[in-house]
Amino acid sequence: MMDLDLISKADHIPVLIEPIIQNISPVTGVWVDATFGAGGYTRALLDAGADFVFAIDRDPNVFSLAEKWLGQYPDRIELINDVFSNLEKYVDDVNGVVFDLGVSSMQLDQATRGFSFLKEGPLDMRMSQTGPTAADLVNSASEKTLSNILYFFGEERASRRLAKAITARRERAFFETTTDLAKLIESVLPRSKPGQSHPATRSFQALRIAVNKEYEELFNGLFSAEKVLSSEGYLVVVTFHSIEDRIVKRFIQARTGKLYSTNRYLPGSDVLPIQFTKVTRKAVKPTASEMSINSRARSAKLRIAKRTDFNPGKNLTFDELNVPIVGEF
Ligand SMILES: C[S@@+](CC[C@H](N)C(=O)[O-])C[C@H]1O[C@@H](n2cnc3c(N)ncnc32)[C@H](O)[C@@H]1O
Numbered sequence: 001m002m003d004l005d006l007i008s009k010a011d012h013i014p015v016l017i018e019p020i021i022q023n024i025s026p027v028t029g030v031w032v033d034a035t036f037g038a039g040g041y042t043r044a045l046l047d048a049g050a051d052f053v054f055a056i057d058r059d060p061n062v063f064s065l066a067e068k069w070l071g072q073y074p075d076r077i078e079l080i081n082d083v084f085s086n087l088e089k090y091v092d093d094v095n096g097v098v099f100d101l102g103v104s105s106m107q108l109d110q111a112t113r114g115f116s117f118l119k120e121g122p123l124d125m126r127m128s129q130t131g132p133t134a135a136d137l138v139n140s141a142s143e144k145t146l147s148n149i150l151y152f153f154g155e156e157r158a159s160r161r162l163a164k165a166i167t168a169r170r171e172r173a174f175f176e177t178t179t180d181l182a183k184l185i186e187s188v189l190p191r192s193k194p195g196q197s198h199p200a201t202r203s204f205q206a207l208r209i210a211v212n213k214e215y216e217e218l219f220n221g222l223f224s225a226e227k228v229l230s231s232e233g234y235l236v237v238v239t240f241h242s243i244e245d246r247i248v249k250r251f252i253q254a255r256t257g258k259l260y261s262t263n264r265y266l267p268g269s270d271v272l273p274i275q276f277t278k279v280t281r282k283a284v285k286p287t288a289s290e291m292s293i294n295s296r297a298r299s300a301k302l303r304i305a306k307r308t309d310f311n312p313g314k315n316l317t318f319d320e321l322n323v324p325i326v327g328e329f
Contacts, residue, residue: 013294014040015100016238016302019284021048023304024234029095032056032228034084034221037104039066045098046073054091056080058128058212059107083128085220088227096234097225101218101244103127103208105296115208117182117200123175125204125211134207138181139174141329143167152324153215153243154206162188162203178204205241215323218244222251223315226275231309235276238302243324245283245301250321252276252305255313259320275313276305 017040021027027048033041036057045053055077057063063079070077080090084099107127108115114124114134123135138146147163150156165188166175175181182200189199209215225235235252239245253259255275283301290297318325 013290014038014044015294015297015300016284016286016290017041017044018290019280019302020044020098020236020238020304023279023284024096024236027096030054030091030093032087032091032094032097032225034087034097034225035100036066036079037062037100038106039069041098041100042077043069043073045096046076050076050095052076052078054078054080054087054094056082056084056087056090058083060129062104062106065106083217085217085224087221087224091228093230094228094233095230096236097229098234098236098238099218099221099225100238101214102240111178114178115204117178117185117198117204120177120179123178123181125208127212132211134211135175137207137211137329138166139170142327145327145329148324148326149210149329150203150206152206152326153209154202154204155241155243156202156206158189210326210329215243215247218247219318219321219323222248223312226255226307227312229307231307233307234279235305235307236302237304238300240296240299240301243322245303247321247323248303249283251316252278252303254316254320256305273310273313274308275310276307279304279306 021044025048027045027050029050030052031045031050033045033053033055036042036055039055042053042055053076058081060081063081066079087097103115107113111119111121114121123133123138125134141149143163146166147159150162151159156162162185165184169184185200185203192199229235237248239248250259256278257272257274280303283303286297286300
């Protein structure tokens, strides 16, 4: 059962929604909200003129929150509980796909979900609530893999030291709770100075990304979106940290013909087979006033591209999109 505090959070203003709507106006046709969450983007799209939204979320808990307002949009929303890398199973020929990546504040705020190092809870972190938990990962992955995850997914410079301390501690007792792991991290890293983030921030981000295979999802989600978008359809992506943003940036560079300097013209044609054109020239960041009312917006970046009528390109490799590879876990 969701508590009232969470329900009021569900009414928060969605990140970067103003520049999104401005850049895709007039909003028409059928859209996919690939990360439904509290439904902020879905509602904004429908209010701005979209006819229908397919609303996907991998977290089965989010949909009950929408019940109080779904009735305002009769026959205009279909809720789908799945990962967005599967979006080709549900839609084709859509006018837009929007991704607002990562976890929601509702997920972070619920201690029992295990995303927050500030709240005592099971070391879980699974958005879909299936598969191995963060505890399974820290209690069983090799020291090398753990170190890679912390370094490549969390940009944690002390990754080796932390991985060593984690594996030594689990010999004595497995990690079970968020605060148990956070305390171990605090004991290894120097105390943060005023204005710096908590020492466990980067490690918790890294573990969350690993548990939910977020980069694999993003990689596959972008290629799926390319396949289901109709000509002139919009790809809209909001990211929250540099690795995520770099993957999206590289994807758009590749599909707008800017990643390779070699000549990729079609034989016998003078037209470059590009799948997208850029709508936002550079990443759009929130205004100071948005950041001041929404702390989650601080690191947000928005990129928008528009589908051409060329066929989807061949899938690129993890390496080409700079997706970090950390080994088996
Ligand atoms: C940042 S929140 C979205 C907030 C939403 N835009 C709003 O305005 O309320 C991200 C949501 O995406 C979901 N999510 C993250 N990765 C996903 C994936 N690969 N497939 C489907 N849903 C995903 C999470 O469960 C979470 O509910």
